[in-house]
Amino acid sequence: MFCRISTLFTFLVFLIHVNGYTQNVAPALTATGNQIYCPTIPINIVTSFNIVDLDDTEIEALFVQISTGYQSGEDFLALTGSHPSISTSWNTLEGKLTLESNTAGGLVSYIDLITAVEAIEFRSTSTRSLDKTFSITIGDANYLPSTDHYYEYVPALGITWTDARVTAEARTYFGLKGYLATITSREEAQLSGEQVAGAGWIGGSDAETEGVWKWVTGPENGTVFWNGSINGTTPNYANWNTSEPNQAGDEDYAHVTDPNVGRAGSWNDLTNTGLASGVYQPKGYIVEYGGLPGDPSLNISASTSIYTASIIDSEGSSRCGTGTLTLTATPSSIATTVLWYTSATGGSPIGSGMSFTTPIISTTTTYYAYASINGCTVGDRIPIRAEVIAIPTILSVNGDVVCESGAGVLSATPSSGHVNWYDSVTSVTPLFTGNRYTTPVLSNTTTYYVEAETATLTSCKSTSRTPVILTVQKTLPPTAVSTFQTFCDIEEASISDLVATGDAIQWYSTSTGGLPLDTTEKLVHTTYYATQTVNNCESILRLSVDVEIYETVEVLQSEDIPALFECDTNADGDDTNGFSTFDLTLNETILLNGKNAADFTFSYFIDNAYNIPISMPYNTFENTIKNGQAIYVRISNNIHSSCYTNTSFEIAVPARATIDMEDITIVELTDNNSIAINNENNNLGNVAYEFALDDILGPYQDEPFFDRLEAGLHTIYVRDKNECTSVKLEVFILGFPKxxxxxxxxxxxxxxxxxxxxxxxxxxxxxxxxxxxxxxxxxxxxxxxxxxxxxxxxxxxxxxxxxxxxxxxxxxxxxxxxxxxxxx
The missing domain is CATH 2.60.40 (Immunoglobulin-like)
Structure with missing residues (x-):
């Protein structure tokens, strides 16, 4: 009872016998016409048709139906020509054409009906390639040629399932016993469900075992057609509506769903009674006739069919890169010509035959094959793919580095497919397939080669192989211009000041092992060891560097070094010109600041750039600037003269003080008379002075101020602190004795x-x-x-x-x- 859903349509013609004589012999109908059909082109449903009736020559009506493959809204049957004795009516729901007398209640002769049937055309607006079957019958029940059964919808509003089952089994059709329909194929479902006048009961139930749906009527009684509920499965065929069967309240009986709910002709489960109203109220039942023991053999129906040529097999092709491809298509018959197109619709054929060689293409292209008979070019074209696989390439590679020896992990990224690894440019057998390759242990740098290969076409590989290198890094120790490096302690040199040539140098305190030294660690007199790191590989051997730190004098600030003073004498013939001779070495003990004099050499300069040396710093140096100047001193390490420190001190030839009343401030006529000597801005001279009052021998004081003085004459004495010169000034303090x-x-x-x-x-x-x-x-x-x-x-x-x-x-x-x- 099974036939292809998508290709087979059946047309039924029913002829009702209304003769009132119970002994009347039923007529026998025969028809021929298994014809090739070109979509959208009208075609007669029969090539010949005949009715043989031993006791009658006319009948009330004849029924012609599209029994399989019917597409409502696209397909229809039309009576062509002039047939004055016959009127027709087309039922779109059932896909059925009725032929009856033009006279109300009248009969139509068999001769007129035979002529009319041979003049019926099938017409369709659909361009799809679908097979269809027509049935011609004298009864109004739907006839399905593939089962040789009849199907009748009986309206009965509100009938229960159990009553429908009893009533159906009491009905007969031309001697065939009825039963609630059992639907075992798509064709049956369409004819008995979609092409009927209403919703109704069918013969399925899971009342015996919940979730096990069986046909419980007719010849299929006991056959399981569904296991489970909404998400169940069928071992053969089922046509449940969406979200059915849902067992919503003891719903154990199968029912063709109301046309207004879900898919037309699909099923739902209901209780024995269904609902009292609405779309889930039973409206009737569907009776199936045929297949039961004792049924008579009838010829009250005949059938024909039309079919379209089709492609029953096709094969695309693939290639690597630009070129041509050969596609194949097998038609349904040898009389069919295969036409090749570049589009699904329209256009002209670009080739014919069961095989087709494409032009040169560089991208995947879909071509379309069409099975043509008698020049027909209307219908479905089958897409066949000509696949052009892009030649894969290696997008990127990553080598690896191992130190001294070891296994590395190399990687390559293909544009598509996978990666093959080789040990040479020409080797045939891959070492490995995959994006990441772990090499064996190697002690020398080695080059591998990769190619990309598509997963679907093994002959499609990259055009060249790309090298991927495993570098075995054997890092040498760094080098140095000198392995004996010296520093001055004043530099406060650190590890970062050591000099070696190499990459990512690290210093250690030992020749092997240990941790790298912090670059800020201060250098000491010892041996240091350096490594370099190349490609993340640190040298095993280390460069040794001996370090010597030379000491320097930690000099005093200039203001902390006492100045040297010499009085202006007549040695040069003038004791007022501000020039004298000095022994510059007198401060050397102070300048050494506790260091050993034997370790250092003093050099004296008259400029702060240390460019003009003083060759004779002993008793013979005469100041070059009147009254004194700064002397610049460099104290150098005797072993390493580049280790030195610089400082300076002052030498001075004090000038005679000059004092007059303009330098004096007197406070008099008070209880606390005072004298102040103004030496701001070196009014008296450019050296340090000390002061005494009324006695040349002193005492002398640094403070240029005297108070609590009696009125009268006072003598101020001023001398430089080096006791080179002194001056006096008489001043009067006006006063009246008490x-x-x-x-x-x-x-x-x-x-x-x-x-x-x-x-x-x-x-x-x-x-x-x-x-x-x-x-x-x-x-x-x-x-x-x-x-x-x-x-x-x-x-x-x-x-x-x-x-x-x-x-x-x-x-x-x-x-x-x-x-x-x-x-x-």
Missing amino acids: FFTPNNDGSNDTWQVKGLGTDFSNASVVNVYDRYGKLIKQLNARNGKWDGTFNGSQLPASDYWFVAQLIDQTGTKRIYRGHFSLIN
Whole structure:
């Protein structure tokens, strides 16, 4: 009962017998016409047709149906020519053409029907190559030639499955016993499901064993057609709708789904009663006739078919790179010509025959083969692929490096396919196939060669082989211009200052083993060992370098080195010109700063660039700059003269101090008279000076300031600290004594103005008054004295007042008033 779903269509013609006589012999129908069909071209469904009836010459109607391969909306049957006694009606759902009398309730003669059937054409708008079968029958049940069974849809709204089963088995069709339909092929499913008038019960159930669906009616009774539920499987054929069977509430009975739900003609499971309304309410049942024991042999139906030529086998071809390919196609019959096209539709053939050689192509191209009979070019073309496989290439390679000896891992990336590895450019057998190759242990650099090969076509390989190198790196130790390297301790040299030639040099403290030294580690007097690393391979042997560190003097800052002083003498005939001779070596002990003099040499220079040496630094060096200069000293290691330090100190020839009243600030006429010597900006001279007051022998002090001074004449002494020269300056502090004691003891016996300098004239006077304002005495302010008498008589002890009128050399007057005590 099985036939191809996609190629076979069946047309049925049913002829209803309405003769009321029960003993009437059924007519016998015969038809011929297994014809080749060219899609879209109308074709008669029979080449001949006949009806033989022993007791009748006419009938009510004849039914012609597309019983297999029917495409609703594309296929239809049409009666051509003039047939005045016959009217036709086309049922699109069932794919059925009915021929009946033009007269209501009338009969049509067999002769007219035979003529009409031979004039029926099959027409279709489809260009697909599909086979179809036509059935012609006197009954209104659908006839399927492949099963020789009849199928009838019986409307019965709300009927249960069990009632439908009983009712179906009570029905007969021209003596054939009925049963609920059992659908075992796509053709049956289409004819009994899609091409019927409504939804209805069929003979499947899993009521006996849940999930095991069997046909329980007709000749297939007991045959399992489904195991499981929604995701189950069929051992033969099943046509469940989407998400069926779902066993939603004891649904144990098969039912052709309402046309408004899912795929037309598909099945769903329902309970025995189904729903009371809606799309899951049973609308009827489908009865199948034929195949049961005792059924009569009938000829009330005949069938014909049409078929299209087709390609039943094809073979594409592949090649490596640009070129031609040979494609083959086998047609369904030897009378068929295979035409070759470049597109699925349209265009003209580019070749014919069962084989076709393409033009030269560089990319994969699809060609199309068409099976043509009698010049037909309408229908499905079969795509056949001419595959051009791009010649693979090696996109990239990665070599490897091993140190001294060992196995390496090499890799290569192909544009497609896989990689073959060889030990030479010409060797035939690959050493290995794959993208990564692990070499054997090697002690010398070795070159391998790779090619890319496609996975689908072993003859498709890259045009040349690419070398991949395993480098066996044998790294030599680094080299050095000198293996004895010296440094000065002042450099604070570190490992990074060692000099060797090589790549990625590392230094060690031992000739083997150990860890690399930090490059910031300070160098000491020892032997260091160097390696170099090339291609990540460190040399096994090490370069040895002996290091000597030479000491230098840690010099003092210039300001911490005492200056050398020499007095300006008459040795050169002039003791005021600022030049003298020096022994520059006097500071060497200080300059050594604790180092051993035997280890170092002193060099003296007069410039800070150390370009002009002093050849005789001993007692014969005369300063070249008046009053002194800086002397620059280089202290060099006796063994390694390039290890030295530099410093400087000052030499000085003190100039005589120059001091006058403009350098003096006097505070007088106070309880704390003072004298300050202004030496800012070296007013006195360019050396260090010390100061004394009223005594050339001192004591001397660094501070140029004297306070708590009595009024009167004072002498300031200034000398340089080297005791080369000294100068003096007399200064006056103006003052009026607070008391006097005229008792002739030699101390404070008279009262007078003190410290009146030469800048005041002799016209300056002082008037003395008693406490009552009486003038007692008028004195010359410069040299006048009062002995405490008035008109020769000693005055009593008391406070007396004075008015001093001091006139300076410019005539400017200054008036001072005060009082003092006379003490007896």
